Amino acid sequence: MCFIYSRDDDQLRRDGSCFDLQDNKTAWQKRFPSGIECAGGSSTSAGGLVFVTDSTGRLRAYEAATGKEVWSYAQKGLSLDAPPILYEDGGTEYLAIVGTIEGKAALLGFALGATEPPPLVAPKEGGGAASGENIFATNCGTCHTLAAANSTGTVGPDLDQLKPSESTVEHQVINGGGKMPAFKGQLSPAEIKAVSKFVAESAKTAPTEH
Numbered sequence: 001m002c003f004i005y006s007r008d009d010d011q012l013r014r015d016g017s018c019f020d021l022q023d024n025k026t027a028w029q030k031r032f033p034s035g036i037e038c039a040g041g042s043s044t045s046a047g048g049l050v051f052v053t054d055s056t057g058r059l060r061a062y063e064a065a066t067g068k069e070v071w072s073y074a075q076k077g078l079s080l081d082a083p084p085i086l087y088e089d090g091g092t093e094y095l096a097i098v099g100t101i102e103g104k105a106a107l108l109g110f111a112l113g114a115t116e117p118p119p120l121v122a123p124k125e126g127g128g129a130a131s132g133e134n135i136f137a138t139n140c141g142t143c144h145t146l147a148a149a150n151s152t153g154t155v156g157p158d159l160d161q162l163k164p165s166e167s168t169v170e171h172q173v174i175n176g177g178g179k180m181p182a183f184k185g186q187l188s189p190a191e192i193k194a195v196s197k198f199v200a201e202s203a204k205t206a207p208t209e210h
């Protein structure tokens with residue numbers, strides 16, 4: 001089965017057609033409402049489902065044989081413009097798809113036959129696992145107080161009170177100073193940037209009195 005999306009701007013038509021590749025005949029057709037594009041692409045699972053994304057960010061599954069819509073997934077702020085990727089491991093089929101949530105890159109994975117996943121949350125500023133907050137908690141929190149990271153270290157200055165600029169933090173983290181170790185080589189330049197930005201922005205808005 002092969003799903004082909006076409007648009008005809010003159011007639012304001014947007015059609016998705018499913019072709020049976022055995023005999024090249026159209027098996028079924030979907031007409032999408034005006035304004036909805038399905039240019040992200042589609043994939044067909046071994047279990048006979050055609051997965052299609054549309055420009056509203058909705059991911060749909062149709063029965064390949066009949067075109068009946070059997071499942072769909074959408075979330076506020078989620079945009080999906082890439083083709084769904086299907087793969088099998090240990091007898092279970094999985095679907096992975098790249099998108100964005102509130103402008104941040106997101107990779108979604110579904111196991112076919114699994115229950116609905118919890119809502120996707122956009123990563124905090126700085127991005128994903130290596131967010132400034134995580135880097136701070138792991139590397140800095142034992143010595144510094146910063147309310148935004150729930151840290152109460154007292155070896156170094158209280159950063160909520162100090163309110164250092166981003167460049168001050170960056171300089172200090174790279175080079176160290178006094179009893180503070182240098183993090184150059186420990187943290188990547190991107191991590192140093194992320195943690196510096198996090199500290200400067202969090203401290204700026206933190207109340208000065210604890």
Ligand code: HEC
Binds near residue numbers: 136157169178179195
């Ligand atoms: C082992 C304890 C320790 C760790 C870990 C540590 N610091 Fe420090 N930090 C200090 C001390 C002590 C000072 C005061 C340095 C001095 O004497 O000039 C300091 C100073 C600073 C300053 C002030 C610089 C200035 O110019 O006033 C900033 C900003 C800072 N640290 C950020 C961080 C960040 C971000 C991390 C994690 C990447 C970190 N620190 C990890 C102990 C630490």
